[in-house]
Amino acid sequence: MMTKEELLEQAFEAQKNAYAPYSNFHVGAAVLTADDHVVLGANVENASYPAGACAEATALNAAYSLGYRKDDIKMIAITSHGDTPARPCGKCRQIIRELAGKQVPIILSNRNETVETTIEVLLPDSFGPEDLLK
């Protein structure tokens, strides 16, 4: 299985493809699947700001589009270039909550600092599919 460091490098590669002419804040994401595939994402902004998409949402949605599901998602790496490793925004926390397991390692890095967390920590006491399916 791919290491955290290798997955982070893939996310840094994806970060180069960010389309962020408005914020100039480039983010990359790499999702590792159980069969050792890596699905990449970058943030893609839009002149109509709310129409933009975050890197981690792009990568997870792409993984699902390829047929992967929650149990297939083994690790998520998210890279950025700010003073601290960017944390997922609120919307992305909800997306990760839905599409990946609560214990899946989420690795955040800006190269100077790397942080490992989980969605259970980032979005505690959350709303999810089981709330609807009762």
Ligand SMILES: [Zn+2]
């Ligand atoms: Zn986001």
